Amino acid sequence: MADNHEPGSRGPGRAARIGFGLFWVYVILYFGFIALVLFRPDFLSSRPFGGVNLAIASGLGLIAAALLLSVVYMVAARVVESPGRGRR
Numbered sequence: 001m002a003d004n005h006e007p008g009s010r011g012p013g014r015a016a017r018i019g020f021g022l023f024w025v026y027v028i029l030y031f032g033f034i035a036l037v038l039f040r041p042d043f044l045s046s047r048p049f050g051g052v053n054l055a056i057a058s059g060l061g062l063i064a065a066a067l068l069l070s071v072v073y074m075v076a077a078r079v080v081e082s083p084g085r086g087r088r
Helices: 011-039 054-081
Strands: none
Touching (some): 011 054
16 A cells, blocks of 8 residues: 655554544444343343334444544544644
C-alpha cells in the first residue's frame, strides 16, 4: 500500500490509535451484550418496547453503535490527517 503522507507526518499513527480505541469501545459493548445473553437471558426476553424483546432491540443497538463509531472515526481521522493542521 502506498503511503501518501509526508515523512514526519504523525497523521496515520494518531488515526490508528483513535481507531484502535474505538474498536475497544465496541468490543466492550459487544461483550456486554454477550454477557447478558449468557448470564441473564430472562432479562433479554422482556418486551419493554411494545412487542420487540430486549434481545432484538439491543442487537440493533449494537449495529447502530458500530455505525456511529465508524462515523466518529471517519471525522476524527479526517481532523487528525488534515494537511496544515497545527501549522500557522
